[in-house]
Amino acid sequence: MQIRELNLKELFSAYEVVSQLRTELSYKEFEDLIYDMRHMEYKMFGIMERDVLITYAGVSVQTNLYHKRHLYVFDLVTDEKHRNENYGALMLEYLSDYAKTCMCKNIVLSSGFAREDAHRFYEKHKFEKVSYVFLKRL
Numbered sequence: 001m002q003i004r005e006l007n008l009k010e011l012f013s014a015y016e017v018v019s020q021l022r023t024e025l026s027y028k029e030f031e032d033l034i035y036d037m038r039h040m041e042y043k044m045f046g047i048m049e050r051d052v053l054i055t056y057a058g059v060s061v062q063t064n065l066y067h068k069r070h071l072y073v074f075d076l077v078t079d080e081k082h083r084n085e086n087y088g089a090l091m092l093e094y095l096s097d098y099a100k101t102c103m104c105k106n107i108v109l110s111s112g113f114a115r116e117d118a119h120r121f122y123e124k125h126k127f128e129k130v131s132y133v134f135l136k137r138l
Helices: 008-018 027-040 087-101 116-124
Strands: 002-005 043-049 052-064 068-078 106-109
Touching: 002 087, 008 027, 008 043, 008 052, 008 068, 027 052, 043 087, 052 087, 068 087, 087 106
Parallel strands: 068 106
Antiparallel strands: 002 043, 043 052, 052 068
């Protein structure tokens, strides 16, 4: 097993895992969005088993007035064939170490209402529910 930053040549492998969570996302749209997010130093990390992507995390170091310098986790997805095998916990541990090396004060993420299993997972790993996310569709 290896945890490492993914490169742009591995986009299709990343998409195969991410699309299990983001089912409405086409590969073309995923690719376009990844390229658009490069300006924010968006990084893709993966847990690999023999060149097969098991867990994907898309993150960016950000700064704002309320979270200060923090690591924002946009997506954290483990391939459905490998859920409940501790890969998500391993990725969170890796991301915690990465955030510390980047001098972040927090790790921040948001999660949809209907994802109770994900919420239990994050709470088990010491994440707290501290705010609501509001969305206005245009």
